[in-house]
Amino acid sequence: MITLHGFPFSNYHNIVKHALMAKGLDFEEHITYPGSPELMAVNPLGKVPAMTTEKGATLSESSVLLEYLEDAYPESPLYPADPEQRAGVRRLTKLAELYFDLPARRLLPAVFGNAEIPEATLAEVREGLERGVAGLTALARFDPYVAGDELTMADLYLRYALAIPKIIGPSKLDWDVVAAVPGLGEWDAMMAESEISRKIDADQQANTAEFMAYLQKRAG
Numbered sequence: 001m002i003t004l005h006g007f008p009f010s011n012y013h014n015i016v017k018h019a020l021m022a023k024g025l026d027f028e029e030h031i032t033y034p035g036s037p038e039l040m041a042v043n044p045l046g047k048v049p050a051m052t053t054e055k056g057a058t059l060s061e062s063s064v065l066l067e068y069l070e071d072a073y074p075e076s077p078l079y080p081a082d083p084e085q086r087a088g089v090r091r092l093t094k095l096a097e098l099y100f101d102l103p104a105r106r107l108l109p110a111v112f113g114n115a116e117i118p119e120a121t122l123a124e125v126r127e128g129l130e131r132g133v134a135g136l137t138a139l140a141r142f143d144p145y146v147a148g149d150e151l152t153m154a155d156l157y158l159r160y161a162l163a164i165p166k167i168i169g170p171s172k173l174d175w176d177v178v179a180a181v182p183g184l185g186e187w188d189a190m191m192a193e194s195e196i197s198r199k200i201d202a203d204q205q206a207n208t209a210e211f212m213a214y215l216q217k218r219a220g
């Protein structure tokens with residue numbers, strides 16, 4: 001059986017978890033945190049998520065895990081068969097990662113540690129998110145899914161890439177990033193209603209206290 005190593009509070013862990021569930025694959029979830037001996041045994045970089053395959057191979061990096069799942073279990077694809085359409089989905093996943101998650105992540109020290117963020121950094125983060133908003137406005141179809149009428153990897157990436165912008169946008173930038181993209185709020189609500197999303201969100205909520213305790217221990 002596949003084992004997914006990581007923790008439910010992590011949005012990248014949850015992208016892979018959602019893909020596993022969307023494909024209907026049996027897997028175990030091994031809750032472990034960055035730098036732990038158990039995680040280091042699977043991923044020498046100590047990062048989540050990581051995976052042990054059915055054949056016992058160990059893999060890491062969320063994009064690698066997702067590509068592996070698509071290659072190894074093609075029966076329930078999360079990419080279109082058409083090469084141009086596949087490339088379009090990949091472009092949307094990269095946009096979600098580079099222009100929503102990564103810029104917003106720079107403000108996490110202010111969320112979890114009350115760190116003071118320089119105005120220049122706030123401006124840079126907003127600029128990055130604005131590029132994401134412009135790109136998504138131009139490229140997303142929301143018909144009803146990001147790339148059209150079928151759920152794809154772009155939906156999974158975007159759902160969890162928005163997790164941090166939803167936190168830091170209103171609280172640190174006085175800006176609702178979701179409302180800035182026409183159709184994004186409706187899509188986000190639709191995605192949240194799926195059985196898989198409800199399960200993942202519930203697991204994330206249940207993991208919150210343990211994850212916060214981990215952060216405090218690491219800071220101390």
